[in-house]
Amino acid sequence: MSIASAIVLFMVIWFMTFLIVIPFRIDTQGDLGEIVPGTHAGSPQNHHLKKKAWITTGITLVLWVIIGGTIVSGVISVRDIDLFGRMGPEGSMWHSESGSAAE
Incomplete structure (x- = not known):
């Protein structure tokens, strides 16, 4: 895995985790009785985004x-999830069902 792939993987996991963590422990205006x-x-009064970002970063590092x-x-590997056998034999990058591309 290249450095760019590792960074992209980290960012994708971070944002997916952040979207899961955001709804936890929100103090709404209705809960506090201070409706503007x-x-x-249901609008958030205290959202604790900085704390949630740090929690998300910790969870993301582990994942x-x-x-x-x-x-x-x-x-x-990718071949383990090739359910329809479209990748061809393992040693050949240019394999196709209709014939060989190297001809």
């Missing part, structure tokens, strides 16, 4: 090490 006129009672380690070790 013109806003919904990134596990997923990145699995990719680098070769335990699971």
Whole structure:
């Protein structure tokens, strides 16, 4: 895995995790009884985004090490998820069903 791939993997995991973490521990205006006129009672009063970003980063580091380690070790490869056998034989990059591209 290249450095760019590792960074992209980290960013994808971070944003997916952040979207999961955002709804936890939100103090809404309705819960606190301080509803600002013109806003919904479910609007957040205290969202704790900085704390959630740090929690997300910690969770992401653990997941990134596990997923990145699995990719680098070769335990699971792209050929393992080729359900329809469209990648061809393992040694040939140019294999196709209709014939060989090297001809």
